[in-house]
Amino acid sequence: MHGGFPETEPPIAPELQLPKRISRLPEMAYNLWWTWHPQAQALFSRIDFSLWEEVRHNPVQFLRKIKRPQLNAALSNVNYMESYDRVMEAFDRYLNASGMWYSRENPDLLNRPIAYISTEYGLHESIQGYAGGLGVLAGDLIKEASDLGIPIVGLGFLYTLGYFRQSMTEDGWQEANYEPLDFANLPVWPVLGRDGNPLTVSVSLPERDLAARLWQVRVGRIPLYLLDSNVESNSPADRELTARLYTSEVEQRISQEIILGIGGVRALRALGYNPTAWHLNEGHSAFALLERAREYVAAGRTFEDAKEIVRKTTIFTTHTPVPAGADEFPLWLMDKFFSQYWPQLGLERDAFLDIARHKHSWGETFSMPVLALRLSDHANGVSELHGRVARKMYNHLWPDLPEDKVPIRHITNGIHTETWLAQQMGSLFDRYLGDDWRERIDEQAVWDRVCDIPDKDLWEARNHLKRRLAAHMRDRSRQLWLSGKKHPVQIVNAGVLMDPNMLVIGFARRFTMYKRAGLLLRQPERLLALLNRPNLPVQFIFAGKAHPADDPAKRLLQDVYRFAKQSETGGRFVFLEDYDINLARYLVQGVDVWMNTPLRPLEASGTSGQKAALNGVLNMSVLDGWWREGYNGRNGWAIGEDKENQTADVQNAQDTDSLFALLEDEIIPLFYENRSPENIPSEWVDRIRESIRTISATFNTRRMLKEYACDLYLPAIRQPFPEIGDASLEIPT
Ligand SMILES: *Cc1c(COP(=O)(O)O)cnc(C)c1O
Numbered sequence: 001m002h003g004g005f006p007e008t009e010p011p012i013a014p015e016l017q018l019p020k021r022i023s024r025l026p027e028m029a030y031n032l033w034w035t036w037h038p039q040a041q042a043l044f045s046r047i048d049f050s051l052w053e054e055v056r057h058n059p060v061q062f063l064r065k066i067k068r069p070q071l072n073a074a075l076s077n078v079n080y081m082e083s084y085d086r087v088m089e090a091f092d093r094y095l096n097a098s099g100m101w102y103s104r105e106n107p108d109l110l111n112r113p114i115a116y117i118s119t120e121y122g123l124h125e126s127i128q129g130y131a132g133g134l135g136v137l138a139g140d141l142i143k144e145a146s147d148l149g150i151p152i153v154g155l156g157f158l159y160t161l162g163y164f165r166q167s168m169t170e171d172g173w174q175e176a177n178y179e180p181l182d183f184a185n186l187p188v189w190p191v192l193g194r195d196g197n198p199l200t201v202s203v204s205l206p207e208r209d210l211a212a213r214l215w216q217v218r219v220g221r222i223p224l225y226l227l228d229s230n231v232e233s234n235s236p237a238d239r240e241l242t243a244r245l246y247t248s249e250v251e252q253r254i255s256q257e258i259i260l261g262i263g264g265v266r267a268l269r270a271l272g273y274n275p276t277a278w279h280l281n282e283g284h285s286a287f288a289l290l291e292r293a294r295e296y297v298a299a300g301r302t303f304e305d306a307k308e309i310v311r312k313t314t315i316f317t318t319h320t321p322v323p324a325g326a327d328e329f330p331l332w333l334m335d336k337f338f339s340q341y342w343p344q345l346g347l348e349r350d351a352f353l354d355i356a357r358h359k360h361s362w363g364e365t366f367s368m369p370v371l372a373l374r375l376s377d378h379a380n381g382v383s384e385l386h387g388r389v390a391r392k393m394y395n396h397l398w399p400d401l402p403e404d405k406v407p408i409r410h411i412t413n414g415i416h417t418e419t420w421l422a423q424q425m426g427s428l429f430d431r432y433l434g435d436d437w438r439e440r441i442d443e444q445a446v447w448d449r450v451c452d453i454p455d456k457d458l459w460e461a462r463n464h465l466k467r468r469l470a471a472h473m474r475d476r477s478r479q480l481w482l483s484g485k486k487h488p489v490q491i492v493n494a495g496v497l498m499d500p501n502m503l504v505i506g507f508a509r510r511f512t513m514y515k516r517a518g519l520l521l522r523q524p525e526r527l528l529a530l531l532n533r534p535n536l537p538v539q540f541i542f543a544g545k546a547h548p549a550d551d552p553a554k555r556l557l558q559d560v561y562r563f564a565k566q567s568e569t570g571g572r573f574v575f576l577e578d579y580d581i582n583l584a585r586y587l588v589q590g591v592d593v594w595m596n597t598p599l600r601p602l603e604a605s606g607t608s609g610q611k612a613a614l615n616g617v618l619n620m621s622v623l624d625g626w627w628r629e630g631y632n633g634r635n636g637w638a639i640g641e642d643k644e645n646q647t648a649d650v651q652n653a654q655d656t657d658s659l660f661a662l663l664e665d666e667i668i669p670l671f672y673e674n675r676s677p678e679n680i681p682s683e684w685v686d687r688i689r690e691s692i693r694t695i696s697a698t699f700n701t702r703r704m705l706k707e708y709a710c711d712l713y714l715p716a717i718r719q720p721f722p723e724i725g726d727a728s729l730e731i732p733t
C-alpha cells in the first residue's frame with residue numbers, strides 16, 4: 001500500500017515449513033496481525049497449549065519447537081481445520097481490503113507515506129522492545145494505522161537485550177535480568193540490499209563511523225523497520241549501543257539518539273521511502289529533523305529554507321509534563337558529537353546550538369524537545385490538561401505569545417480496542433452491539449447499545465475474567481515454586497490466596513515516583529483493617545518495574561513488597577513480578593477496580609485505565625490525564641479534586657484521605673451490598689455499563705489516529721513544498 005516501494009517478504013526458514021494443509025501458519029506468524037486476533041493466536045495455542053505458554057506466545061519460536069505428533073493431531077481435527085480456513089480467509093480479506101477509511105477520504109494520498117519514529121514499540125509480550133505506556137501507545141498506533149489504511153512507515157530499534165525481566169529478592173529488592181533476544185526466533189527478518197547482504201546505514205560518531213542494520217516487522221499492512229548496531233564492522237562497544245532501552249550513560253544515550261534520528265532518516269532513504277510527513281513520538285528522535293535539514297542544505301538550500309520545509313512537514317508529540325523529565329545533552333557533549341555535523345548544515349557552532357539551547361540556572365543544554373518544537377509546525381500534548389501544561393512549560397519558546405496561544409494543541413491518547421479487549425467481552429459485544437460494531441468502534445451510537453446487555457450476562461463475563469486472572473496467578477505461583485528460587489512467602493505474594501469472588505483492585509504500571517504506588521501505605525493500619533473486614537474484604541494486586549537506575553522507585557517498590565509479605569495482609573495484598581503486556585492484559589481484564597494515583601498533572605495521559613474500562617473494570621483515579629476528560633461522575637470514581645494548586649505534601653495527604661474514603665464509603669459497599677436474588681450487585685453493574693458506554697467510543701486509537709490524520713498529517717502532507725526525490729538524494733555511506 002506504500003505505492004511502488006520495495007516490500008520484502010519474510011524468508012521462511014526450511015525448519016519452519018509445515019505440511020501443505022497448514023503451510024500458511026509461518027506466514028501468519030510473521031505478520032503481527034495475530035496480536036489483535038485471538039482466533040489467530042488460537043491456531044497456535046490449540047496445537048500445543050503448554051508449548052505456547054513456554055515460548056511466551058511467540059509463534060515463530062513455537063513453530064520451531066512444535067513436534068510432529070501435535071501437528072498431526074491438529075491436521076486430523078476437523079474443528080481445528082475449520083478454524084484454520086476461517087482465520088486464513090479473514091487474514092487475506094484484511095490484507096487485500098480496499099476502501100479503508102484513509103483511502104476513502106484521501107484516494108490521492110496513498111503513496112505519500114508518513115514516517116513515524118519512536119524509541120519503543122509495545123506490540124506484544126514476545127518482542128521486549130518497550131518499557132511502558134509510551135511504547136504501548138506507539139504499538140497501538142501502528143496497529144490502528146493498519147486498520148484505517150493510513151500509509152505509515154514505522155521506525156525504531158530492535159534491542160538485542162530488550163527491556164529487563166524483573167525478579168524480586170525475598171526482601172523485595174528488584175533484580176533486573178537481561179535475556180539476549182534471539183532474532184531468529186522473533187517475527188522479524190533482516191532487510192537485504194540489492195547485493196543480497198544485510199542493508200546497513202552509517203552515522204558518524206566521534207572518531208569513527210558506525211553501521212546499523214535493519215530488521216523488518218510487519219504489523220498488518222504496516223511495515224516497521226528496526227535499527228540494530230550489532231554489526232560485525234563495529235567495535236564491540238558499538239555493537240552494544242542498541243542493546244538496551246534508555247541507558248542512563250549519556251554518551252551511549254546520545255549515540256542511540258543519533259542512530260535513531262540520523263540513521264533512521266538514512267534508513268528510510270536507503271529503503272526508497274520519501275515520506276511527506278514525519279511524526280516524532282517524543283523528542284528522542286529529534287535529530288531526524290537536523291538530518292532532514294542537512295539533506296536540503298546538501299541539495300543547495302540555505303539552512304533557513306531547509307528549516308522552514310522541515311517545520312511544515314513535522315508532527316511532534318510531547319509526553320513529558322515536567323522539565324526535569326526532558327531529554328537534553330550538555331553542550332560539551334554536543335561539541336564532541338556534532339562538531340563535524342553543523343558545518344554540513346551551513347552553521348557555526350553558536351547558531352547550531354541556538355536551535356535547541358536551553359538555559360538552566362546551572363548552565364546550558366541542548367534540549368531534544370526544544371529541538372523538536374523549534375522544527376515542527378504541528379505539536380501536541382496527549383490530553384487536554386497536558387496540552388495546557390505543555391503550553392505553559394514551553395511558553396518561553398514563544399515569548400511574544402500569551403500562554404493560551406502557544407502552538408501546542410492536544411490529542412488525547414487512546415488504546416487499540418481489539419488488542420486489549422477480552423475475548424469474553426468481545427463475544428458479549430458481538431451479541432449486543434450489532435454485527436458491524438468492530439468497524440464502528442469510534443461511534444457513540446454503537447456503544448449506547450451497551451445498555452441492552454442484561455445484568456446476568458455482563459456479570460457472568462466479569463466473573464469469568466476474574467477467575468481467569470486467579471488461575472493465571474496460581475500458574476505463576478506454581479512456576480515460581482517450581483523454580484526452586486523463591487521463599488514460600490513469595491509464593492503467597494504471587495496471588496495464590498486471592499479469592500475471585502471478592503472485590504479485587506489492581507494497580508500496575510511503571511514504578512516511578514509521580515505515580516505514587518505507595519499512597520495507600522501512608523496509612524498502613526487503615527489499609528490492614530480494610531483488607532480483613534469480616535464479609536467485606538478487599539484485595540489489592542500490584543505490579544510494575546522500576547527503571548534500574550531509579551533507586552527511589554526501587555525503594556518504593558520494596559516498601560510495597562515488604563508490606564505485601566506481612567502475615568497481617570492475609571494474602572490479600574500481593575505484588576506480581578515482571579509486569580509486561582501479557583500480565584497487563586490479565587489485570588486490566590480481570591480486576592474489579594483499576595486504581596491510578598498520579599501526582600497531578602504529571603500523568604500526561606495514561607492509557608491503562610482505558611483498557612480496564614473497555615473490559616468492564618471501573619476506574620478509580622486522580623483527575624489527571626485522560627481520566628479528567630473521561631470521568632462523568634457516574635462511570636467510576638475520582639480521587640481528590642479537579643485542581644492541583646497545593647504542594648506535593650498537601651496533595652499526597654488529601655489524595656490519601658480521598659482514596660480511603662472512596663473505598664470505605666462507596667466502593668466496598670456498592671460491591672457487596674444490595675445484591676439481587678441472583679447475587680448480582682445491580683448498581684455496580686449499572687456503573688459498568690455507564691463506564692463502557694461513555695469511555696469506549698472516545699478513548700481508543702481509532703478516534704485518536706483520525707485526529708492525527710485530519711488535523712496534523714494532512715495539513716503537513718498537502719504542503720506545496722518541494723520534496724527530496726530519490727534522484728537528487730545521495731545516501732551517505
Ligand atoms: C497500557 C500499559 C502501560 C501504560 O499504563 P499507564 O497506567 O497508562 O501508565 C504500561 N505498561 C504496559 C505493559 C501497558 O500495557
